[in-house]
Amino acid sequence: MPKYDLTNRVVAITGSTGGLGSALAAALRAKGARLALFDLDLAQVEAQAKTLGDLSLARGWIANVRSMESLEAAMADAAAHFGHIDVVIANAGIDTMAPMATLNPEAFERVIDINLNGVWRSFRAGLPYVQKRQGYLMGISSMAAFVHSPLQASYTSSKAGVWALCDSVRLELQHLGVGVGSVHPTFFPTPMMDDVVADPAGHALWGGNDKGIWKMVSRESVVRNIVAGIEQRADMVVVPKRNTLIAKAPGLFRRFIERAGFRGKNIQKAIELASSTGWNLPAERQDGPSGNLDASISPATRRSVG
Incomplete structure (x- = not known):
């Protein structure tokens, strides 16, 4: 497959001012992409945009992934400003660290709503624009989609849901020329990981994430692999690559089942017949x-x- 050149592509990123979002935005701008930056704090996201270039290259909008109306408005404004949107990266996410028996139910629901529902809303709001460009949708998941740790039921289930969501939506959109991929990094430095390391429960589970199986990889390597994944319109991006077998094992027979059980014409017919x-x-x-x-x-x- 030819490389998906990012020069002048318009990339919309949710959660753009976070640890991964900010690093990813800078790397994409270096590749020549123009950036629609979405986050909750307008002043912060506008300041971020100014560091990346003038308004023809990067601009910030306030957007809340818990609100369909907010995302639709931000996507529409971004598309009007840049002329189109080629890529949507659903990056916004949060975490919790508590057992089911004591975790506030509202905290669980908030993680699911942001990490999983927020990806769906971001994809849905961006699809009309991405479809016109036969572009690409990317959901930021985690190795937690496959390795399910205790005290993180909300996080692991949300990230497993993102993986499944991306696989399902890919089948729906393949006949339209739209690619869909999920990203599955292991631990890497971000402000969220700072909280995990500082949390006594997190330290007890992961041992500070400085050695052994849970050792962090560099943020640079995660960003580099994500950018390469966009350029390849990859179905799945795993960081580090040595974890690929772990990531792919749960879906070992997925491709066979998709080809045998979900014929392209049947999917298109089902889409036509589906009720809203x-x-x-x-x-x-x-x-x-x-x-x-x-x-x-x-x-x-x-x-x-x-």
């Missing part, structure tokens, strides 16, 4: 406990969101 409510069911089957939709949601609410 999520289920093509008669109204009477959507209201009772035996239906596929949550019986606690009223019919009026279902109609309003459909």
Whole structure:
């Protein structure tokens, strides 16, 4: 496959001012990409953009990955400003460190909403623009998608969900020429990792992440591999590469199952027939406990969101 040249490509990045987001933005700008930077603090993201070039090269927008409306507005503004969007990198993410028995349920739900739902929202908001350019969607997952540590149920399940989400969406979009990939780095230095190392529970689990199996890799190596993954429109990026077998083992038969069970024409037909409510069911089957939709949601609410 020819290299996907990043020169003048417009790349939208959520969570752009974080440890990985800021390093990735700088590396992509060095490759000639133009950057739509999305984060929660407008002053901070605008300051970041100024360090990367004038407004024709980088600009910041406030965007909250927990809000579809916020992301749609930011993507629309970015597309209008730059003329198009080629690549969306769903990078925003948070972590927790507590066992299920004591973790505040709201903290669990927040991690899932940002790390997993936020990737879906970012992809959905960016797709109309990326599809026009036959571009690429990238979700930042983790080796935690495959190695499931204790005290991190919210994080590991969200990152495993990102991996699955990217695989599913790739099948939906392949006939449109849109690529989709997930990124799975091991531990590397970021402000979030500083919190993990400083947390007594995190230190007890990972031993400070300075040696052995949990030793951190450099942020530079993670960024370098992510950029290479975009240039290759890769399905999966694993950092370091020696972890590839661990990452690919859970999906060893995935390619066979996809080819045997999901024919391209069948996927396209299913997309055409799918209902925007999520289920093509008669109204009477959507209201009772035996239906596929949550019986606690009223019919009026279902109609309003459909």
